[in-house]
Amino acid sequence: MKMKMKMMEIMFTNLIIFGFFIIGKSEIYIVTIEGEPVTSYRGGVSGFDATAVESGEKLDVTSDSVSSYSQHLELKHDTLLETLFDEGTYTKLYSYQHLINGFAVDISTEQAKTLRRANGVKSVDKDWKVKKLTTHTPQFLGLPTGVWPTGGGFDRAGEDIVIGFIDSGIFPHHPSFGNYDTEPYGPIPKFIGKCEVHSDTKKSFCNGKIVGAQHFAKAAIAAGAFNPLVDYASPMDGDGHGSHTAAIAAGNNGIPVRMHGYEFGKASGMAPRARIAVYKAIYRLFGGFVADVVAAIEQAFHDGVDILNLSVGPNSPPTTRATFLNPFDATLLSAVKAGVFVAQAAGNGGPFAKSLLSYSPWIVTVAAAVDDRRYKNHLTLSNGKILAGIGLSPSTRLNQKYTLVAANDVVLDSSVMKFSPTDCQRPEVLNKNLIKGNILLCGYSFNFVIGTASVKKVAETAKSLGAAGFVLAVESVSPGTKFDPVPVSIPGILITDVNKSMELIDYYKAGTLRDWTGRVKSFKATGSIGNGLEPILHKSAPVVAWFSARGPNIKDYSFRDADLLKPDILAPGALIWASWSPNGTDEANYIGENFAMMSGTSMAAPHISGIAALIKQKHPRWSPAAIKSALMTTSNTLDRAKKPILAERYSESETMTFVSATPFDYGSGHVNPRAALDPGLIFDAGYQDYLGFLCTTPGIDYHELINYIHHPCNYTLGHPYNLNTPSITVSHLVRSQTVTRTVTNVDETETYKITAKMAPAIAIEANPSKMTIKAGASRKLTVTLTVRSVTNSYSFGEVLLKGNRGHKVRIPVVAMGYKR
Secondary structure (H helix, E strand, C coil): CHHHHHHHHHHHHCEEEECCEEEECCEEEEEEECCCCHHHCCCCCCCCCCCCCCCCCCCCCCCHHHHHHHHHHHHHHHHHHHHHCCCCCCEEEEEECCCCCEEEEEECHHHHHHHHHCCCEEEEEECCEEEECCCCHHHHCCHHHHHHHHHCCCCCCCCCCEEEEEECCECCCCHHHCCCCCCCCCCCCCCCCCECECCCCCCECCCCCEEEEEECCHHHHHCCCCCHHHHCCCCECCCCHHHHHHHHHHCCCCEEEEECCEEEEEECCCCCCCEEEEEECCECCCEEEHHHHHHHHHHHHHHCCCEEEECEEECCCCCCCECCCCHHHHHHHHHHHCCCEEEEECCCCCCCCCCCCCCCCCCEEEEEEECCEECCEEEEECCCCEEEEECECCCCCCCCCEEEEEHHHCECCHHHHHHCHHHCCCHHHECHHHHCCCEEEEECCHHHHHCCCCHHHHHHHHHHCCCCEEEEECCCCCCCCCCCCCECCCCEEEECCHHHHHHHHHHHHHCEEECCCCCEEEECCEEEECCCCCCEECCCCCEECCCCCCCCCECECCCCECCCCCCCEEEECCCEEEECCCCCCCCHHHCCCCEEEECCHHHHHHHHHHHHHHHHHHCCCCCHHHHHHHHHHCCECECCCCCECEEEEECCCCCEEEEECCHHHHCCCECCHHHHCCCCEECCCCHHHHHHHHHHCCCCCHHHHHHHHCCCCCCCCCCHHHCCCCCEEEEEEECEEEEEEEEEECCCCEEEEEEEEECCCEEEEEECCEEEECCCCEEEEEEEEEECCCCCCCEEEEEEEEECCCCEEEEEEEEEEECC
């Protein structure tokens, strides 16, 4: 009987009762229906004029034709739902009219089945989650001397370009986002964004630098994931991530980075005069939902952003058959069609192959690099050994040794062991009299990995107990564990090498005298902590960060290889200083701080967004594909020492190693902003080209394709690798294939010598070997790849076009040969 009652209880907790009907637990679905969205509507509906834009053309969203057709689509959405379902049995969350024609709705699985069968419905996709893909870099990239002067200096770099951020919001009071009287920001007539008002202060989140600020959480609320006390029902950044990415791309120039009384330099965005539009759709505890993200993208397009930064990505590849076909990527395709440049973080699943979370050719997928700045520190023991570690801290007093005391030897009594005293998170469980004036030894446990313990709290504990400093020793580690230096106010160091930690522990044990019970009689081990505040500059930079997601790109959920290279480009993404939200609780080491040093492809993407803004400023009529081409073809594959770029990997022994990087690590190479402003040639592409790519990709279901692009496949490329991208990928090369590209001269008439090279398994030939291209003209280029030997692995190469006026245009070539 008890078992039966329990089963009934479980059943009723998974059912929702509406009137006389019992329907399954509701979930959120994104639905697309027949009919063109605003950006693609060419007329045909009685009473409504055409609203479609040509590829790269801006849409006037304020026009009567756009407004009336948008209202017409929303009415169709409402009518469909009202016809199918009783009032109160569903909740429509959003209507999408501009980039896709559809809506997000909270319904049961049975109602979803009904929708799929309904006339006029093209696709019904269950909503899925997205996640965050979580200063010195302007100088490292050569912006102050090589790029900003061409746009009128830092005080004009990115002027009047609007970058939209789909992220966790913004902390509007940070100086990186201030509008100062000395160089005030004026109005931007082309931008019509909205600005929410703070519920407490009643002040707008916008100030001239920030020109739009809205939040999107209807799907998160419907899913029961949203907590207004933590997540803030406003554009306020309750995480820190959104403020960080916005500052990297467009933060004000020359903002002092101060923490604990020390200045780590001055921060600046890549385009410090660009404006910021905030579309908060990501939240600290759960990430976000695609329904909210799509609504945010729709709004950003409607408002008139020039650049869209996505430092977010799906938790896993889409469940649709093709990675390129889902509401998220289809929305971005329409945005690109209307002239919006989109940069997206590649993902942090590296160094494993096929770990990318950004797939489509209309998106610029950004990998993360470690730049030339590294922070190191050391612990010197009295036996002469020097143990390397990390720690952004001052040193202990010069020429003075301090007694080392381990936390588990200075607990107040044995009853506190349940509080994990070796983590050094609770000063009240440790004996201050034994710690004062000494160096406190703590252990790096799993609590630090999951975020319930932090280096910052160790420093606070040590300081409150009067310690001269602290050492945090890592005694065991899983492969791929990431250790970043943390700024602290007292001398401190994290020993990340397990072998070095064991040396420290052995030294401490040998120098610590105990009685027969194990209690310490006297502490004899001593040491000193070095200065970790100053960075060390390396010539072997950039290096592909170990966490940066790797190719090859995939075309479907079965992880089959695509004929498209991803990532596209490499940008700084490790140990990046930028603004932070004091409200942010995402990173325990930076709670309450105004700046944070973070790592992730999340940090790499806004570098590209900001640099794209500089290119857009200089070349306002260029298409998103043209900007992407300029970035890729001028990138570097050599580091600062003029050696091939390396990539970080973990060996079987769990130690960091370096291997030669390939296009699957860095795409075309590391971004070179100065060269990207003047690329000479570009590989342009538009909406029809992307449709041709989709229509010729093997395995894509034709009906699924029509559901998302609303166009029949009247235009074909022959093969997907003929899409006019600044890279060539042939994932299944049998015998010989000829690939076609079209180059366009965006400078003066120039003669180019064309050469090609490839790994020995594949023969390569470029034709013609020389071409003269007049200003504004286009010429075709063919590249023939022939299998010499089958190696069961990819071969890498490049095609190089060298102009007589100094331009160098390089495209990577990737192919795998097969027997017939």
